[in-house]
Amino acid sequence: MPAKYHLKIEQDIPVIAECDVLVAGGGPGGLGAAVMAASSGAKTILVERFGILGGMASAGEVHPFMPNHYDAEGAGNAWISDHETCMDRPVYLEWLRAMAAYLPPVIRGKALADSEACNIARNIDKNAASLAAEDLCLKAGVKLLYHHTLVQVPVLDGRIEYAVFSSKSGFVAVKAKTYVDSTGDGDLAALAGCGFETGGPDGNCQPMTLCFKLSNIDRAKMPDYEQMQELYQKAKCAGILDCPRENLLYMETNDPSVIHFNTTRIIGRSGIDGIALSEAEIEGRRQFRQYLEWFRSSVPGFGNAQIHSIAQHIGVRETRRINGLACLTREDFIKRSKFKDAIARCNYPIDIHSTNGAGTEMVHIPHVEYYEIPYGCIVAKDVSNLTIGSRCISVDHAVHSSMRVMPPVCSIGQAAGLAAALAAKNGVGQSTLDGVEIRERLKAQGAWL
Ligand SMILES: Cc1cc2nc3c(=O)[nH]c(=O)nc-3n(C[C@H](O)[C@H](O)[C@H](O)COP(=O)(O)OP(=O)(O)OC[C@H]3O[C@@H](n4cnc5c(N)ncnc54)[C@H](O)[C@@H]3O)c2cc1C
Structure with missing residues (x-):
């Protein structure tokens, strides 16, 4: 919505902390970044607008962790087998292991093999995800600042000087060497003035989805997958449901009586426009109410369905992609490009939910292959002391749809955090670092590169 007029306010803003590395945002990427920066010896502060960590894994109710596995034998499916390698380590694997401590007693305290940790924690328990993320940060010595929303980023001579947050105390600033x-x-x-791209060929970003779970489902009566889709199409034809999705997207959880739904579709609204985001939440809940009524009245097994949980924040798949020193495109995905300065590997498919209605484009990579993300994709082009440790790296719309899932984002975060720690230690910006050295240092920390 265009501004009616502008208001200028001059304010004294207290600087409440100084550190080596400031990480803004505590989702899978921020977790990787903060834990790796602190483990590399940097005084690290992680600032999060909510009161919990986990990002989409907790506040967004997203489920499950999508597979990003290397399979030497070339089979490859959603679950990881003994001969497969989880490509996202060390922080992502540590996170999964830490989650297991909060899962039912049969799992607690067991020394888990990598594949076991991946499979056990794959079905996300959002409370375990946020508790485990906090455990990892506190253990690594990360200072956590919850309930602070980033609002201003003053820049001087191409370097970020401060990050300003809005909190219950008003505006406060943190000064860091690197960000x-x-x-x-x-x-x-x-906010630092960096250039960015958004959307695909039609200029629109992927749609948003309000995820939810229903409980008290009678699984013995629940129709099979094909029958569920038939019921869904019938309800759409009858005008009972008007969600633009082409099918009903649902998944099992660790509790047989609870089903997860990733099936609302909110198109044409931008996740970086405050008013559009607010409208999207309302539209997501409108679609949810319609689904709930339909499930209870028309779908066998759902007669006594209860609302188990609804995401506290609508799921935003795609917004900005920050201009970096390098950019990865669909061609790199097709060629499975490899780089000397690779900082993460990925073989999750191109997965583009239609930006304007029905349909989802999927382009798979066999698990025996992968493409690599070079260091330049996570280094901001327009300021010197900023790495990108989340889904908004320098890639095109197609590659974004692949690397955005949580395991590789955690690996991207850990690389961004390691680079920020090294740059702070050397008194330089991340843009002057050698990506090949970052890769070697990541390998020394246990990354699979
Ligand atoms: C509907 C949906 C379904 C998905 N399904 C799957 C799936 O099944 N499996 C999978 O692996 N991935 C899935 N994804 C992708 C995945 O969840 C995200 O791409 C991933 O979480 C991105 O991680 P991130 O750390 O970049 O961002 P986020 O997870 O969004 O975390 C960002 C964090 O930063 C905080 N933050 C944001 N702005 C500010 C600010 N201004 N100040 C302070 N803090 C701020 C947020 O509160 C949040 O905690 C899905 C995504 C969506 C939206």
């Missing part, structure tokens, strides 16, 4: 943008939306980079 990591883990907001998912690239808020920090954009």
Whole structure:
């Protein structure tokens, strides 16, 4: 919505902390960044607008962790087998292991093999995800600042000087030597004046989805997958449901009586426009109410369905992609491009939910292959001391749809955090670092590169 007029306010803003590395945003990317920066010896502050960590894994009710596995034998499916390698380590794997501590007693305290940790925590328990993320940060010595929303980023001579947050105390600032943008939306980079791209060929971003779970489902009566889709199409034809999705997207959870739904579709609204985001929440809940009524009245097994949980924040798949020193495109995905300065590997498919209605484009990579993300994709082009440690790195719309899932985003975050720590230690910006050295240092920390 265009501004009616502008208001100028001059304010004294207290600087409440100084540190080596400031990470803005505590989702999977921010977790990777903060834990890796602190483990590399940097005094690290992680600032999050909500009162919990986990980002989409907790506040967004997203489920499950999508597979990003290397399979030497070339089979590859959603679950990881003994001969497969989880490509996202060390922080992502540590996160999964830490989650297991909050899962039912049969799992607690067990020494988990990598594949076991991946499979056990794959079905996300959002409370376990946020508790485990906090455990990892506190153990690594990360200072956590909750309930602070980034609002201003003053820049001097191409370097970010401060990050300003809005909190219950009013506006406060933190000064750091280097910064990591883990907001998912690239808020920090954009506020610092960095250039960015948005959307696909039609200019629109992927749609948003309000995720939810229903409980008290009678699984013995629940129709099979094909029958569920038939019921869905019938309800759409009858005008009972008007969600633009082409099918009903649902998944099992660890509790047989609880089903997860990733099936609302909110198109044509931008996740970086405050008013559009507010409208999207209302539209997401409108679609939810319609679904709830339909499930209870028309779908066998759902007669006594209860609302188990609704995401506290609508799921935003795509917003800004910050201009970096390098950019990865669909061609790199097709060629499975490899780089000397690779900082993460990915073989999750191109997965583009239609930006304007029905349909989802999927382009798969066999698990025996992967493409690599070079260091330049996570280094902001327009300021010197900023790495991007979340989904908003420098890639095109197609590659974004692949690398955006949580395991590789956590790996991207850890690379951004490691680079920020090294740059702070050397008194330089991340843009002057050698990506090949970052890769070697990541390998020394246990990254699979
Ligand atoms: C509907 C939907 C379904 C998905 N399904 C899956 C799936 O099944 N499996 C999978 O692996 N991935 C899935 N994804 C993708 C994945 O969840 C995200 O791409 C991933 O979480 C991105 O991680 P991130 O750290 O970049 O951002 P986020 O997870 O969004 O975390 C960003 C964090 O930054 C904080 N933040 C944002 N702005 C500010 C600010 N201005 N100041 C302070 N803090 C701020 C947020 O509160 C949040 O905690 C899905 C995404 C959506 C939207």
